[in-house]
Every structure is written in C-alpha cells, then in structure tokens.
Amino acid sequence: MKIPKRINAFRRSLMRKLTENIGKSSIEKVSKDDLKIKKILISRPNHRLGNLLLLSPLVEEVSNTFPDSKIDLFVKGQITPVIYKNYKNIDKIIQLPKKPFSNIFKYLGGWISLRSRKYDLVINANFGSSSGRISTYVARSKYKLFGEYDEKYVQQFNDYQHSAKHPIYNLRQYLSQLGVQDKNELPFMDLKLDAEEIQSGKKNLFSIVQNEKPVICLFTNATGDKCYSEEWWHDFYNSLKQTFPDYNIVELLPVENISKLNFAIPHFYSTDIREMGAFIANTQLFIAADNGVMHLASASGVPTVGLFSVTDENIYRPYNSKSFSVNTGRTSIENIMDLLRKTIE
Numbered sequence: 001m002k003i004p005k006r007i008n009a010f011r012r013s014l015m016r017k018l019t020e021n022i023g024k025s026s027i028e029k030v031s032k033d034d035l036k037i038k039k040i041l042i043s044r045p046n047h048r049l050g051n052l053l054l055l056s057p058l059v060e061e062v063s064n065t066f067p068d069s070k071i072d073l074f075v076k077g078q079i080t081p082v083i084y085k086n087y088k089n090i091d092k093i094i095q096l097p098k099k100p101f102s103n104i105f106k107y108l109g110g111w112i113s114l115r116s117r118k119y120d121l122v123i124n125a126n127f128g129s130s131s132g133r134i135s136t137y138v139a140r141s142k143y144k145l146f147g148e149y150d151e152k153y154v155q156q157f158n159d160y161q162h163s164a165k166h167p168i169y170n171l172r173q174y175l176s177q178l179g180v181q182d183k184n185e186l187p188f189m190d191l192k193l194d195a196e197e198i199q200s201g202k203k204n205l206f207s208i209v210q211n212e213k214p215v216i217c218l219f220t221n222a223t224g225d226k227c228y229s230e231e232w233w234h235d236f237y238n239s240l241k242q243t244f245p246d247y248n249i250v251e252l253l254p255v256e257n258i259s260k261l262n263f264a265i266p267h268f269y270s271t272d273i274r275e276m277g278a279f280i281a282n283t284q285l286f287i288a289a290d291n292g293v294m295h296l297a298s299a300s301g302v303p304t305v306g307l308f309s310v311t312d313e314n315i316y317r318p319y320n321s322k323s324f325s326v327n328t329g330r331t332s333i334e335n336i337m338d339l340l341r342k343t344i345e
Contacts, residue, residue: 035178037120040071041139045131047077047098049273049292050316053189053299054164056083057319058125060187061168063089065180074114074135082273086192092117114139123147125167145174161314164189188320189299191277201278208250208266214344215248216240217280219288219297220260225310226289228328233260236333240287243337244344247284252276252293285344290316290325298323303343305336 040062044055052075062071070091073080077098084090096110097103114135122139124132124147136146153160153169160166165186172182193201209215218240220233228236240249251259251267259267270276276293277300280286286297289307295318297304303322306313309329317325322343326336 035180037066037143038069039117039119039121040066040069041074041114041117041119041122041141042071042125043074043123043129043132043135043139044125045074045076045096045129045135046126047075047079049079049083050295051126051163052077052080052083053191053292053295054316054319055125056189056191056299057164057187058123058167058171059084059087059090060190061171061182062123063087064184064187065171065175065182069120072117072119074110074139079273083191085274086194111135111138121145123167123171126163127166143178145171159314161312162317162319163315164319188301189295190301191274191296191299193274193278193281193300197274197278198281201275201280202282204268204270204275204279205250205282208268209248211248213246213248215250215283216244216285216287216344217283217297217302218249218251218261218265219254219286219291219293220251221254221256221258221293222289222291226291228260228289228307228309230260230262236336237261237265239333239337240340243340250283252279254293285340287340294318305340305343 042058042062044051046052059071062069069089071089072092072094073090074094076096078095080093080095094110094113097106100107115138119139119141121143122136122141123145124136126132127147127149133146136144147167147170150170157169160169168186205215221227237249249265251261251265253259253267253269255271257269268279273296277296280297280302281300283302285305286302287305288294288297290311294304294306298318298320301320304318304320306318306325308325308327313325313327326339
C-alpha cells in the first residue's frame with residue numbers, strides 16, 4: 001500500500017520531533033595512544049540513490065582517517081552494495097527493506113542485527129533522520145556521533161548545510177576532541193569506477209555518437225515539481241546546440257524509458273547504476289535537474305550542472321571539483337549558457 005505524500009510528510013515531521021532528543025554525542029576523555037577505532041558503523045537508513053551517493057564522502061573520510069578499519073553501513077533498499085562495490089573498507093551492509101510493512105520480518109531482523117555487533121564508533125550520517133538517530137542509540141559502541149546540526153558551524157563553514165559535507169565537519173570536530181586532527185580537503189563523491197567499467201562506458205558512448213567529438217549529456221527526468229516541462233527542455237536544447245555546435249549532445253534515459261525531448265537526440269538507456277555512471281564518465285559535461293542521477297554524474301567525476309527550482313541548492317547541489325548549481329527561477333537559459341562556456345571551454 002502506497003502512503004499518501006501528505007501523510008508521509010507528517011509522519012517524517014512527527015518522527016523527527018519525537019527523536020530529536022534521543023542521544024547526544026558525548027566524549028569520554030582518552031589519550032590518543034589509547035584510542036582504538038577499528039570497527040565503525042555509519043547509519044543512513046534511506047533507499048534513494050542520491051542520498052546513498054551523498055554518503056560516499058563520509059565513507060571516504062572515515063576510510064582515510066582510519067585506514068585499517070572495517071566499516072558497516074546501515075541503509076535501506078538493495079542498491080548500496082552496487083554503489084560501494086569498490087570501497088575496500090566496507091565490511092557488512094545491513095539493508096532494511098524499502099517497504100518495511102511488506103517485509104516486516106526482514107525489517108525487524110535488520111534492526112536486531114545492530115545489537116549483534118560491537119562497534120568502536122557509530123555515526124548518524126544525517127541530522128534529519130529519525131531512524132538514523134534511533135539506530136545510533138540502539139547500536140553498541142563506546143563512541144557515538146548522533147549528527148546534531150550545529151548552528152555555529154554555519155558561520156564557520158559556508159558549505160556546512162550540504163548533505164555530503166555536514167557529517168564530515170561534525171565528525172572532524174568530534175574526533176578533534178579525541179586528539180585526531182584532519183586538515184585535508186573534504187573528499188568528493190566517488191563511485192570508484194574501475195578501468196574496465198570506464199572502457200565499457202566509452203564503447204557505449206561511441207555506439208550512439210559514432211565520432212570523437214566531445215559530449216554533453218542531458219538527463220531530462222526528475223520527480224514531482226523538480227521535473228521541467230518538455231517545452232523548457234526543447235528551448236534549453238536548442239540554445240545548447242547553438243552555443244556548442246562542435247559538441248555531441250546526447251540524452252541518458254531514466255528507468256521509465258521516457259524523454260522530455262521525445263527521443264529526438266541520440267540516447268542511451270540502462271538500469272545498471274554503474275553502467276550509467278561509466279557512460280557519464282566519458283562525457284565532458286552532464287546537465288540535469290536535482291535528482292539521484294545528477295548525483296551519480298558527480299560521483300562519476302564529470303563536471304555536473306544541477307538545475308534547481310524548488311529544492312535547496314545549499315543542501316543538494318552536485319558535488320565535485322567542477323560541478324555547480326543554478327536556480328532556473330533566477331537565471332535565464334542564456335545566462336546558463338555563459339556559465340557552461342566557462343566550465344568546458
């Protein structure tokens with residue numbers, strides 16, 4: 001049974017209110033020499049592609065900070081093992097079913113399994129997740145980071161609100177009190193595609209363009225109000241074609257196999273996340289509305305432009321060294337073209 005959006009929103013709001021005081025991150029003073037963190041749990045019980053990809057910088061941060069550690073992930077759905085296939089420090093992935101009421105025993109089993117292992121550190125990766133706070137509370141560990149949202153860091157770090165970054169800032173602050181310092185740059189999102197996957201993606205791309213010209217890739221789908229109209233995408237595509245006449249322009253299709261451009265340009269379809277990422281990795285620029293595939297492009301290392309109209313850019317903008325977002329309510333298509341020139345020329 002599908003729960004109506006309004007009821008679901010109310011449920012999430014209520015759960016956040018009920019769980020906001022569950023657990024507080026605390027520090028037990030210990031000398032640095034006595035600090036032993038080998039087994040770590042990161043909790044992000046969410047099934048959405050974008051949110052699971054936004055978790056990757058935190059996983060990388062933990063791996064870099066504790067290179068000999070083993071990391072368990074507490075998540076929802078079935079795609080996490082695919083995303084983190086090439087992460088060497090990942091040990092166990094505890095996967096709650098996407099639809100708990102349809103798989104109640106598996107759902108309860110996932111929660112029960114949290115108590116079966118002993119951790120040195122547990123991290124709730126999202127301050128707004130009531131399930132994340134509860135799982136952090138339930139798990140057995142000496143050190144627990146509940147992921148509180150700290151307003152003082154908003155002034156200190158202008159990107160603290162970003163979903164991929166605030167858990168890293170919180171972790172660094174927490175560990176600094178234990179004598180662990182880290183002044184490296186924050187890790188980017190990373191799908192960790194291997195050479196074979198990249199080569200396969202190159203072949204798939206060439207199969208539809210049949211030339212060596214650089215490629216701009218579009219993804220025209222999104223959910224709900226984030227989705228732009230066919231008219232908007234046709235205007236955008238025509239402007240893009242005129243601005244970059246020496247580029248191939250292709251479209252990556254969503255799992256629903258639909259197109260806001262009515263399949264008028266070369267297109268590629270796959271339901272394999274890593275195959276999609278490898279295809280994107282061989283392009284020079286990726287453009288999409290705010291959605292999971294936008295984050296997949298960022299995690300594939302390609303300059304990614306996120307089109308925002310209703311969601312908060314500060315929280316969800318694409319994240320790698322050459323990616324950025326634009327608010328289409330305040331930025332014309334012509335101005336977007338100017339920004340794209342600076343990105344790829």
